[in-house]
Amino acid sequence: MNAAAPHWDIFCTVVDNYGDIGVTWRLAKQLAGEYALPVNLWVDDLKSFGHILPSLDPEACSQQHQGVTILKWSTPLPVAYTPGAVLIEAFACELPDDVKAAVKDASVRPVWLNLEYLSAEDWVDGCHGLPSFQPGGINKYFYMPGFSAQSGGLICEKDLFARRDAWQASSENKLALFEKLGLKGIAASDKVITVFSYETEALGALCEYFEQQPNPVHLLIPKGRSFNSLLPRLPCPVSELRPGMRIDSGNLHIHVLPMTDQQGYDELLWSADFNIVRGEDSFLRAQWAAKPFIWHIYPQEDDYHLVKLEAFMRLYCDNLAPDLASCWQKLNLAFNQQLPQAVQQHWEALTEFDSALEAHAKQWPIDALKTADLATRLVQFVKKSLR
Known part of the structure; x- marks a missing residue:
């Protein structure tokens, strides 16, 4: 040089x-x-x-x-x-x-x-x-x-997957993280979903669905644009939300996340069962987390963002069973097109493929990084x- x-x-x-x-x-x-x-x-x-x-x-x-x-x-x-x-x-x-x-x-x-x-x-x-x-x-x-x-x-540190695997090997790590972040009442067996999205009616529809589930569902959401989609559910204006606050409705529990550094965000994604992410950095880190996810892509003129979404989904679903691939793609499209009923329908359908989708999410980072x-x-x- x-x-x-x-x-x-x-x-x-x-x-x-x-x-x-x-x-x-x-x-x-x-x-x-x-x-x-x-x-x-x-x-x-x-x-x-x-x-x-x-x-x-x-x-x-x-x-x-x-x-x-x-x-x-x-x-x-x-x-x-x-x-x-x-x-x-x-x-x-x-x-x-x-x-x-x-x-x-x-x-x-x-x-x-x-x-x-x-x-x-x-x-x-x-x-x-x-x-x-x-x-x-x-x-x-x-x-x-x-x-x-x-x-x-793709951006990926050389030791990232090893650190992720060590973290995910014990549920004690995620429980310690939740305590550190001030999140209360999350058991190791509870379903945890992180949300970092733009405004969308689809998020409110998922909340309605989670309220009726037989087991607890925890949404971990940083203060910001995602909460603009949940105003009717909030006890106060978004500006007055504080980290650690918990909003309960049925079996749905919404937690207000504090801001964290990049290492902390990676650990949060590793600790969830499902991640809803936006933008580029979070989108890629959700893939490296080896967990199922929805990508809420930034809306563009003439719906060009959906072209980008579909291009990625073709790659991600290349070796998936047709029924699973179709269901996951429909869920992502419905979330991005703000179709509340369709989001609920496809999320419900996707639960039938939980184990297969999780296995694919674990293998995908290895395949995607290539050489x-x-x-x-x-x-x-x-x-x-x-x-």
Whole structure:
């Protein structure tokens, strides 16, 4: 790599509070921890970032956390930008003019990458690694995360599955976590579902269904957008909800979760029987949790988000029995299309396949990771580009 300035720079704008920063923070930590790379993570909203990294100082221009230098991205930049070996523009964020000027004028130019959103669509393989010619005679390469061996891969730390398996080996771990989070009255045998969704009528419909079940069902929900779908069930406005609060109705018990860091969120997903997730970071971590899940994908114009959802579902269900595959797909579509009665119907139908779906959820992470994770493929891509 560039011996004069071997560091990597990652620029990220915080969108929807935790999605984009969640991905880039995991990547930065892995590059620093597993590859001993000096990584600078430039972030435009440190306050929101602090929700998943509580030790972060939202006012500091520069600080070190877990081997990563976190820099405040403001206009103008609080510290001079020096091009390093690699420049990553996360999710098409617009780089500052002084950064682009410094890259153009550098005697040794960095490998410039645009890290795109994760997708299971067929076109990803053809676009991964393509160059885009930039003013000043430098190429910016499209780096496409994906599920195929030809894509940029999936973010996954090398020890993640081992840590997950050790956690899930004993129910004492999840019970200790629930106690730590202030969640009361959850027995080891109770059904636990985490919810991190956008607004949807489907969530209220599931609550109606869970109320009538013969055994307890616990929904663990962080304060935020999911609760906007449950206003008639709340004893107070969403703004007045407090971590640890429990709202009971029949056999349904809704718990208000405190915010947690990324390790804590992983442990929460590992501890649940089923996870309802949104965005990219939570979507992938739910898969690595080896538990059944619903993906509430961000709505897009002309329902293009459903195209993305169906592309992933085809991959996920490739080797499932047809009846199970159809049921799980219909449940995900009904949740995303806000079809309350259909959600109840398909959730009920899915219970007949519990053991088969759980077995598939455990095998899927092994199959999905294939030969290498995203950080490993990224390092290999950079090395080839520097030859």
